[in-house]
Structure formats: C-alpha cells, structure tokens
Amino acid sequence: MKTAGFRSSFGKEGKRRKAAMHLIPNLFTTGNLFCGVFAILAVFNANYMEAAIAILVAMIFDVLDGKSARLTNSTSQFGLEYDSLSDVVSFGVAPGLLIYSWALSGQGTFGVAVMFAYVAMGAVRLARFNSTVTQSDGKYFTGLAIPAAAGVVASLVVFDHNLLRMAGDVRAIVVLIMTLALSFLMVSTIKYRSFKELKFKGHRQITYLVWGILTLMMVAAWPAVMLFVIFAGYALMGPVEKVFWLAAPAAGKKGLGKVESPPVESNS
Secondary structure, eight states: OHHHHHHHHHHHHHHHHHHHHHHHHHHHHHHHHHHHHHHHHHHHTTOHHHHHHHHHHHHHHHHHHHHHHHHTTOOOHHHHHHHHHHHIIIIIIHHHHHHIIIIIGGGTHHHHHHHHHHHHHHHHHHHHHHHHTTTOOSSEEESOOHHHHHHHHHHHHHHIIIIIOOOHHHHHHHHHHHHHHHHHHHHSOOEEEOOTTOOOOTHHHHHHHHHHHHHHHHHHHSHHHHHHHHHHHHHHHHHHHHHHHHHHHHHHHHHHHTOOOOOOOOOO
C-alpha cells in the first residue's frame, strides 16, 4: 500500500512538473504579446521611441519562448499557434502601425496600402512557416523572418530619433522603399541562415565567445547605430548570398573559357 501511494504521489508530481514546463514558454509568449499591445498603444499616443523599444523587447521574449520550449522539450501545437498569433500582433500589426503613423500618414491611401502590404506579407510568411515547419532542415529560413523585419523597422526609428533626424519627405521615401523591400523579402524564397547549426564546441567556442563579446561591446557603445546595422545587415544577407551563389558558377565557367589551349605544332 505504501509503495502504491508513493508511486501515485510521484506520478502526480511528475504531471505537475510537466505542466509547469509547458507553462514557461507560454509565459514568454504572453510577454511577447504584451509588448506588441504596448507598442500599439504607444503609437496611438505618438510615442514612437517607446513603441520601437517595445517591439525590440518583444523580440527578446520571442527568442526566449523558442529556446525554453526546446530546452524543456515542451513544444506543442498550441504553443506554435499561440506564438504565431502573438507574432502577428508584435511583429506585424505593431510595426505596420508604427510605419504608417511615423512616416506614411501624409501619403493618404497609398500609405495605408503600403502599411497593409507589410502586415499581410508578414501574416503570409508566418502561415507558410507553420505549414512547412516539419519539413524544414532548421539551418535556413525561407524568406525573411517577420521578427527580423520588425527589427529593421524598430531599429530605424531608434536610429533616426538619436542620430539621423530625417526630414518628413525624406523619411517617407526611405520608409516606403524599406517597407516594400521587407514585404517582398518576407514572402520570397530567398534562404536566410538561422544560425542553429553553430556548434559551441572545441576551439570554435572561444571564437564565438570573442565575436559575441565584441558585438556586445559595440552595441553597448553605439546602440542606436549597431542595432540598425545588425538588423539591416541580416535582411541584406539573404539577397547578397543568393547573388553570390548565382554569380560564382557563371564566373567559374567564364574563367574556364579563357584558358588557352596548348599550341599545336605544325609539320610544315
């Protein structure tokens, strides 16, 4: 009887622990959603810096959500859907409203259309990711991830507030081009590195640690500049790599074509 009672209590404890493990990632997702809603409210009050910072904080919660789910082995279909819905709010609707209110409100219906294109393409990107997540190899993302696109938007707002101070007309043109480019990249088939293949073992561990420390130092020294450089650099990484891999075979064939054939001796 005592053994049966011990097993029963142990089983209940295990179930409670498993439920707690599933709760942790969802709490991070809730933090992500809260930041997205806070960013929307900040946009309504014209507090664009607060909105941008809230979007960046939402990205931290989004990373912690995925990491904690993998570490605790508590991934679930509910968590995937909840995370996607939160991402639509934090990285789709909130940046879209920020784009419109901060730079495109003077463009009338065209500004609304551009803003909607960003939100719609972000939602399509999330839907495509959810439908192909089981088929992905994990090393690459197809299309620019919506949090990365939101990071470009938010970091540009921070960069402009602290350093650039763009004029209204210039800001509208820059944001218009950037928004259309981000919308295209999100639904494109361009491959982006997920960096999940990095192995923190052996001598590479020291190399990654050094680069990580240097990056943190630069972000701490020039946060407004470095955040935009990091996010914009990642957004451009996919197209640059694609162009490189398309041009490399052509350059190789061109080089082979220039190799001269050995002279043939004449008998005359």
